[in-house]
Amino acid sequence: MMSHLSCRNIHKKFGQQTVLEGIDFSLDKGECLVLLGPSGCGKTTLLNILSGAIAADGGELHLDGEALDIPARGIHVPMRQRGFSMVFQDFSLWPHMSVEDNVSYGLRIRGIKRQERIKRVQRVLEQVQMTEFKDRHPATLSGGQQQRVSIARALAVQPRLILLDEPLSALDARLREDLKSEIARLLKDNGLTAVYVTHDQSEAFALGDQVALMYQGRIEQMGSPQEIYRQPRSRFVAGFIGSSNLFEYRRNGTSLILGDEIHVPMPLETLPETGHMVLRRESVRVVPDSSQNAANDEICLPAVCHHSQFLGDRHEVLARLVDDTLVRGFADDLINPGHPVEIRFSMHAMHFVER
Numbered sequence: 001m002m003s004h005l006s007c008r009n010i011h012k013k014f015g016q017q018t019v020l021e022g023i024d025f026s027l028d029k030g031e032c033l034v035l036l037g038p039s040g041c042g043k044t045t046l047l048n049i050l051s052g053a054i055a056a057d058g059g060e061l062h063l064d065g066e067a068l069d070i071p072a073r074g075i076h077v078p079m080r081q082r083g084f085s086m087v088f089q090d091f092s093l094w095p096h097m098s099v100e101d102n103v104s105y106g107l108r109i110r111g112i113k114r115q116e117r118i119k120r121v122q123r124v125l126e127q128v129q130m131t132e133f134k135d136r137h138p139a140t141l142s143g144g145q146q147q148r149v150s151i152a153r154a155l156a157v158q159p160r161l162i163l164l165d166e167p168l169s170a171l172d173a174r175l176r177e178d179l180k181s182e183i184a185r186l187l188k189d190n191g192l193t194a195v196y197v198t199h200d201q202s203e204a205f206a207l208g209d210q211v212a213l214m215y216q217g218r219i220e221q222m223g224s225p226q227e228i229y230r231q232p233r234s235r236f237v238a239g240f241i242g243s244s245n246l247f248e249y250r251r252n253g254t255s256l257i258l259g260d261e262i263h264v265p266m267p268l269e270t271l272p273e274t275g276h277m278v279l280r281r282e283s284v285r286v287v288p289d290s291s292q293n294a295a296n297d298e299i300c301l302p303a304v305c306h307h308s309q310f311l312g313d314r315h316e317v318l319a320r321l322v323d324d325t326l327v328r329g330f331a332d333d334l335i336n337p338g339h340p341v342e343i344r345f346s347m348h349a350m351h352f353v354e355r
């Protein structure tokens with residue numbers, strides 16, 4: 001299948017500063033791509049290039065085979081001709097217009113007839129559950145309600161592509177939780193192709209068919225949420241996603257030495273001589289004494305509890321290994337600091353990163 005949206009080797013500089021460096025991805029129709037990454041990594045800049053608000057310096061951008069941006073050939077389709085919708089963190093509603101007028105405005109300037117406008121506005125307001133507020137003005141609505149209106153406005157024009165820049169960041173935690181799954185559902189119900197910017201991992205996992213983790217103007221890794229989580233390719237990805245323990249290792253005959261002096265059996269034959277190993281927090285079991293039986297493939301290391309905190313369903317423990325390395329894991333029961341423990345993990349839980 002031909003990809004719907006295709007981004008090839010996109011570059012952007014602001015003055016001397018390179019902000020995007022060789023961005024490459026493609027996205028199929030109906031898929032949602034989440035751009036995830038720390039502040040300043042270039043997410044908004046990339047979204048602005050997709051929308052046409054700013055022009056790329058180099059590379060090629062196509063949608064359905066139509067060239068939108070090819071600086072080398074002087075091609076730049078302006079924003080208003082692209083037929084995209086945008087949703088922003090600050091809602092950006094017209095303050096002097098009612099909810100209904102905010103939603104129908106974009107349809108009017110696109111020359112859509114009155115009958116069709118009324119039908120569409122009604123449908124999208126129903127979809128975001130804002131029908132009863134249609135005569136209100138934005139200033140009289142809560143943040144969550146305003147964001148629903150701005151999403152309705154984006155859906156009403158039936159865009160070829162919808163671009164969302166941290167739409168939930170201005171809302172409180174509970175509301176974010178609710179709207180997150182609602183947006184995911186609305187995108188799918190309307191068959192929309194979307195690019196969604198966030199620095200929140202849980203939003204990325206809830207919404208993304210594909211997640212592109214960005215760092216310093218590049219895509220570090222792109223894949224399904226499961227791939228990004230389970231098979232991080234670099235230390236940056238492993239550290240940004242989830243909560244991981246990171247070890248330097250070197251090979252020594254048939255074993256690996258973690259840190260200075262922790263010996264563990266070698267899980268793979270083909271490992272480089274030295275490198276980094278990632279161990280997810282949830283793969284590490286902390287037991288208060290070594291009397292409990294370990295599973296066959298489990299590695300057991302002596303340690304001392306350094307700190308523990310109650311999470312509700314279990315305890316998170318930070319334990320100190322004999323070489324002073326700290327390892328994070330979970331325990332079923334309360335363990336007090338200073339108490340000797342054993343940390344246990346399956347050989348197969350060790351994941352090796354390339355860089």
Ligand SMILES: Nc1ncnc2c1ncn2[C@@H]1O[C@H](COP(=O)(O)OP(=O)(O)OP(=O)(O)O)[C@@H](O)[C@H]1O
Pocket residue numbers: 014019037038039040041042043044045046199
């Ligand atoms: N118009 C501009 N002129 C100069 N520099 C800019 C401009 N817009 C962005 N930058 C710089 O480009 C880099 C990337 O900015 P961008 O807004 O794309 O980051 P971001 O990933 O969206 O960050 P955040 O999560 O904080 O929103 C930053 O260093 C920023 O200072």
Ligand SMILES: [Mg+2]
Pocket residue numbers: 043044045
């Ligand atoms: Mg931004």
